[in-house]
Amino acid sequence: MQPVTATYEITAEDPAARALLVAVEQSHELPTELAPSNAVRDSLAHVRSVVERPGRPALVTVDYPADLAGGELSQLLVLLLGNVSLQDGVRLVDLDLPAALVAAMPGPRLGVAGVRALVGEPTRPLLATALKPVGATGGQLADLASAVAAGGLHVIKEDQGLANQPWAPFRERVPRVAEAVRRANPSSAYLPVVDGGPEQLRFARDSGAHGVVVLPGVAGFAALARAADLFEGGMVLAHPSFLGGFTASATHGIAPDVLFGTLLRLAGADATIFPSWGGRFSLTREQCLAIADAARRPLRGLPPILPAPGGGMSVARAPELLGAYGPDTIFLIGADLHRDGDPRRAAEHLVAATSRRG
Amino acid sequence: MQPVTATYEITAEDPAARALLVAVEQSHELPTELAPSNAVRDSLAHVRSVVERPGRPALVTVDYPADLAGGELSQLLVLLLGNVSLQDGVRLVDLDLPAALVAAMPGPRLGVAGVRALVGEPTRPLLATALKPVGATGGQLADLASAVAAGGLHVIKEDQGLANQPWAPFRERVPRVAEAVRRANPSSAYLPVVDGGPEQLRFARDSGAHGVVVLPGVAGFAALARAADLFEGGMVLAHPSFLGGFTASATHGIAPDVLFGTLLRLAGADATIFPSWGGRFSLTREQCLAIADAARRPLRGLPPILPAPGGGMSVARAPELLGAYGPDTIFLIGADLHRDGDPRRAAEHLVAATSRRG
Numbered sequence: 001m002q003p004v005t006a007t008y009e010i011t012a013e014d015p016a017a018r019a020l021l022v023a024v025e026q027s028h029e030l031p032t033e034l035a036p037s038n039a040v041r042d043s044l045a046h047v048r049s050v051v052e053r054p055g056r057p058a059l060v061t062v063d064y065p066a067d068l069a070g071g072e073l074s075q076l077l078v079l080l081l082g083n084v085s086l087q088d089g090v091r092l093v094d095l096d097l098p099a100a101l102v103a104a105m106p107g108p109r110l111g112v113a114g115v116r117a118l119v120g121e122p123t124r125p126l127l128a129t130a131l132k133p134v135g136a137t138g139g140q141l142a143d144l145a146s147a148v149a150a151g152g153l154h155v156i157k158e159d160q161g162l163a164n165q166p167w168a169p170f171r172e173r174v175p176r177v178a179e180a181v182r183r184a185n186p187s188s189a190y191l192p193v194v195d196g197g198p199e200q201l202r203f204a205r206d207s208g209a210h211g212v213v214v215l216p217g218v219a220g221f222a223a224l225a226r227a228a229d230l231f232e233g234g235m236v237l238a239h240p241s242f243l244g245g246f247t248a249s250a251t252h253g254i255a256p257d258v259l260f261g262t263l264l265r266l267a268g269a270d271a272t273i274f275p276s277w278g279g280r281f282s283l284t285r286e287q288c289l290a291i292a293d294a295a296r297r298p299l300r301g302l303p304p305i306l307p308a309p310g311g312g313m314s315v316a317r318a319p320e321l322l323g324a325y326g327p328d329t330i331f332l333i334g335a336d337l338h339r340d341g342d343p344r345r346a347a348e349h350l351v352a353a354t355s356r357r358g
Numbered sequence: 359m360q361p362v363t364a365t366y367e368i369t370a371e372d373p374a375a376r377a378l379l380v381a382v383e384q385s386h387e388l389p390t391e392l393a394p395s396n397a398v399r400d401s402l403a404h405v406r407s408v409v410e411r412p413g414r415p416a417l418v419t420v421d422y423p424a425d426l427a428g429g430e431l432s433q434l435l436v437l438l439l440g441n442v443s444l445q446d447g448v449r450l451v452d453l454d455l456p457a458a459l460v461a462a463m464p465g466p467r468l469g470v471a472g473v474r475a476l477v478g479e480p481t482r483p484l485l486a487t488a489l490k491p492v493g494a495t496g497g498q499l500a501d502l503a504s505a506v507a508a509g510g511l512h513v514i515k516e517d518q519g520l521a522n523q524p525w526a527p528f529r530e531r532v533p534r535v536a537e538a539v540r541r542a543n544p545s546s547a548y549l550p551v552v553d554g555g556p557e558q559l560r561f562a563r564d565s566g567a568h569g570v571v572v573l574p575g576v577a578g579f580a581a582l583a584r585a586a587d588l589f590e591g592g593m594v595l596a597h598p599s600f601l602g603g604f605t606a607s608a609t610h611g612i613a614p615d616v617l618f619g620t621l622l623r624l625a626g627a628d629a630t631i632f633p634s635w636g637g638r639f640s641l642t643r644e645q646c647l648a649i650a651d652a653a654r655r656p657l658r659g660l661p662p663i664l665p666a667p668g669g670g671m672s673v674a675r676a677p678e679l680l681g682a683y684g685p686d687t688i689f690l691i692g693a694d695l696h697r698d699g700d701p702r703r704a705a706e707h708l709v710a711a712t713s714r715r716g
Contacts, residue, residue, distance in 0.1 A: 021638075028491035029517055034696040035491045036498055042525065043493025067524050068492060074553045074576045075521035078599050082518055083669075085575070086602030086639055133386035133393045134426060135401025140394055159387055160440055163433035166425050167400065195432045196578060217443070218432045220554060220578020241436050244443030245603030248610040253603045280379075281444055311441075338392040 003063035004101065005048070006080050007094035011251045015058030019047045022090055023062050025083050043068055057091070057251070066097075071104040073221055073267055081254060085246070093255040095262065102300040106225030106268035108236070111303025112296070112328050115235055115270050118210060119154040120187045125322050125354055126306065126330040128155035129337055129347070131162065131177065138168040142180035144343060149184035151347025155330060156181055157191040157213050160241045170200060178208035191237050196223035201230040211235030216267065217242030224268035237308065238269035247283070256287045261294020261307070271306035271330050278321060279312025285324070292325050306330045315350045322354055361421035362459065363406070364438050365452035369609045373416030377405045380448055381420050383441050401426055415449070415609070424455075429462040431579055431625055439612060443604070451613040453620065460658040464583035464626035466594070469661025470654070470686050473593055473628050476568060477512040478545045483680050484688040485708055486513035486666065487695050489520065489535065496526040500538035502701055507542035509705025513688060514539055515549040515571050518599045528558060536566035549595050554581035559588040569593030574625065575600030582626035595666065596627035605641070614645045619652020619665070629664035629688050636679060637670025643682070650683050664688045673708045680712055 012018040027045035028035050035044070045068075048061040069076040076097075084090045108114075116122055129148050131141045145156050158177075164170040174192045181190040189210035194200040196219025204212050211234035214223050218241065227236045240260060246253035247260075254263070260274045272295055275281030277288050292307035309325060310332030318331055325331075331354070337346040370376040381403035386393050390402065403426075406419040427434040434455075442448045466472075474480055487506050489499045503514050516535075522528040532550045539548040547568035552558040554577025562570050569592035572581050576599065585594045598618060604611035605618075612621070618632040630653055633639030635646050650665035667683060668690030676689055683689075689712070695704040 025638075027519065028493065029488075029519055030491040030693050030696065034693055036494055038495070039491050039493030039498075039525070043491070043523075068519070070521040070523040072521055072553060074573070075519075075523075077576050078518055078521075078573065082573075082576075082599035083633075084602070085600050086598060086606060086633055086669075088606045088640065130387075133388040133397050133401070135386065135397030135399075136394050137396070140397075160436055161385065161387055161426070161433075163428040163430055163436075165401075165428040165433075167397070195430060196580065215432070215436065215440075216578075218435050218440075218579060220574075220581060221576060222554065223578055240444060241440035242443050243603075244441075244445065245601075245605075245611045247603075248444060248446045249607045252606040275441075275444055280383075282446065311444075335388050335392055338388065 001066045001100055002098035004066050004069060004079065004098070005096040006062050006064065006092060008060045008062065009057035009091040009093050010060045011057045011089040015052060015060060016050045018089065019050050019060040019062065022084055023047050026079060027064060027068060029083065066101050069101055071101065073105055077221060085253070088252045091252055091255065092258055095258060097300065099300045102266070102302055105266040106228070107302045108265060108268060108270045108305050109228045110235055110270040111305050113303065115306055118235055119189050121154055123327060125327045126154040127350055127354060128157060128308065128330050128332045129153055130157055130159040130332065130334045132159035132334065134159065134161040134165060135167050138173040138176045141168055141173060142176045145177045145190065146180040146184040147344035148337065148347045149181045149188040151344040152185070152351040153188060153347050155189050155191065157237055158193040160193055160213065160215060160239050162193050163195065171203060174204055174209060175207040182208060189235060191235060194227070195219060196226065198230055201227055205231040205234060211237060213237045213239050215239045215241045216264065221267045224264070228268050236268060236270045238264045238272045240274055256283055257290035257294040261291045265295060265299065265302060265305050269305055271308045273308040273310055273332060275311030276309030276313060276321065278317055281311045289324065292329065296328055304328065308332050310334065315346060315353060318350055318354050359424045359458055360456035362424050362427060362437065362456070363454040364420050364422065364450060366418045366420065367415035367449040367451050368418045369415045369447040373410060373418060374408045376447065377408050377418040377420065380442055381405050384437060385422060385426060387441065424459050427459055429459065431463055435579060443611070446610045449610055449613065450616055453616060455658065457658045460624070460660060463624040464586070465660045466623060466626055466628045466663050467586045468593055468628040469663050471661065473664055476593055477547050479512055481685060483685045483712055484512040484664065485712060486515060486688050486690045487511055488515055488517040488690065488692045490517035490692065492517065492519040492523060493525050496531040496534045499526055499531060500534045503535045503548065504538040504542040505702035506695065506705045507539045507546040509702040510709040511546060511705050513547050513549065515595055516551040518551055518571065518573060518597050520551050521553065529561060532562055532567060533565040540566060547593060549593060552585070553577060554584065556588055559585055563589040563592060569595060571595045571597050573597045573599045574622065579625045582622070586626050594626055594628045596622045596630045598632055614641055615648035615652040619649045620657070623653060623657065623660060623663050627663055629666045631666040631668055631690060633669030634667030634671060634679065636675055639669045647682065650687065654686055662686065666690050668692065673704060673711060676708055676712050
């Protein structure tokens with residue numbers, strides 16, 4: 001089988017020596033001379049290339065025998081960056097997987113086509129908001145959901161800060177908001193935030209939600225596929241909360257397109273939220289468009305998924321951002337819908353502004 | 359109820375302004391003037407103090423109304439650093455939780471006393487190794503386990519790189535190694551690595567293992583408590599693989615003692631592995647001793663847990679490290695037991711070297 005090929009940016013005085021350490025750390029974690037010969041023959045990783053680049057980190061390619069991943073997402077993550085994540089100077093920036101390994105990954109169930117079918121919107125960009133703030137009552141959140149659904153938004157997700165707090169407990173809130181959305185606009189999808197456990201997933205499904213928001217940084221990467229399993233036909237929207245340790249530095253962690261695009265797509269997200277340029281977070285335009293590309297480009301038969309840029313987007317900038325991201329995108333606009341005190345009208349403005357380009 | 363108090367190091371031109379942004383981002387994620395007045399009254403976070411320190415990041419304390427955590431570990435993590443993890447310049451370095459919230463967390467089931475009872479060692483430091491490398495057969499791993507158990511090690515854990523690969527598939531390997539350990543030394547505990555799902559947990563329990571190694575960075579923080587639930591009486595050992603994005607930088611993420619000590623203890627680890635100074639990773643002596651302290655110091659009635667320093671430890675340095683860490687520690691020695699080709703004798707040397715101080 002073709003190997004798992006990982007590309008790292010390595011910041012070190014001697015990148016070739018460091019590359020060898022990475023290859024051993026991420027496969028045997030035992031000096032080669034101490035490993036049994038059958039293990040060295042079958043399962044040792046190999047540094048394929050080291051390209052030094054003046055003024056930039058070296059680009060290093062490591063081939064891992066694909067069997068090291070054991071056909072499992074969790075072990076693939078351990079293989080790509082497990083222990084090395086603890087060290088500065090090594091950043092995962094690309095990966096290439098054999099088709100058989102991709103086929104063994106959970107992957108998206110709905111993808112772009114399934115989400116479009118769910119919300120009855122075949123071609124235009126999908127528009128979304130987050131229900132917030134925490135501290136609002138279930139009734140206030142249901143009223144907000146009703147307003148933006150009536151205003152024409154396709155996806156109404158809950159803010160990652162909503163859980164089971166006393167102001168709007170999960171079991172009271174979810175059926176109430178689901179009912180409000182259904183009455184206001186039968187095409188809108190409502191996605192509550194869940195903790196990733198089976199109880200909340202089943203409750204959300206049985207309450208008339210259309211899918212869920214999952215936080216793989218807290219609930220684990222397997223929580224995305226578990227959500228798809230327990231909530232058949234539901235949309236699985238990945239939220240980047242608590243994953244940022246990987247992306248906030250340029251000298252370690254994981255490139256945002258690999259983490260929010262490729263890895264979450266392999267793990268089973270139908271759409272992937274990330275903080276867009278033009279908002280209050282620090283990803284660049286180039287990084288954001290790379291995430292969108294990783295979400296949608298051909299990947300050994302895996303369905304494309306929807307990039308969902310958010311994090312301080314505005315209605316006024318939606319047409320510009322739409323032009324850059326293209327229509328297979330979920331535009332996630334939060335606070336800006338509240339600015340004039342009439343979220344329904346703001347949602348209608350957003351629909352009108354983005355339809356003109358459709 | 360007393361608030362959840364988080365202390366951050368903030369690297370920014372205007373730390374007070376940045377602190378306010380953190381408080382809003384981590385609670386309402388909506389500008390205060392746009393939030394309903396009842397939410398602002400009940401659930402908005404407050405910056406308690408900003409201490410600028412010349413040449414160092416500012417130290418900022420934020421009080422969050424404790425109800426924001428909703429009595430749940432997953433939401434507590436979102437609250438402390440969820441979205442802000444995506445931004446450079448903010449590092450979580452301390453937290454103080456009300457007793458009622460700590461009581462609602464999973465917490466360790468065994469802790470120091472339970473693990474000591476499990477391996478029949480009331481006072482001395484506990485000695486451990488990792489079975490590896492991946493690529494070895496189940497028979498080779500069972501032989502290694504047998505040798506180090508006979509040599510007197512208390513805990514024999516699997517390397518995080520072992521999963522369900524073809525060389526030693528999970529269902530073939532785990533009963534075989536469990537049997538080998540039981541025959542060699544009935545006091546030694548064998549902990550296979552699991553993916554965090556219920557199937558592997560139950561299989562490990564039913565195969566005669568004594569607990570499991572869980573990777574919260576991949577399997578999610580809730581996987582620790584799930585392991586304790588499904589494997590009653592089993593030891594839950596947390597491994598830091600894929601968590602390093604949080605600790606590899608000094609200007610964002612989470613201080614290692616908070617992550618590997620406090621948060622994993624709250625989440626249900628009985629012992630917590632981390633890369634010690636003196637090995638091949640980059641934590642300092644001070645950081646490592648702070649992890650050990652966070653694992654064991656009084657925390658509102660939660661049992662203390664065992665710090666498990668590893669990552670390139672040697673038999674020769676064990677007495678020195680023992681002196682620093684103290685006896686309520688699991689010393690994790692991997693490759694160094696293989697150096698002279700006789701892991702059993704190396705284990706016996708380790709037992710002897712550390713007993714002299716006991």
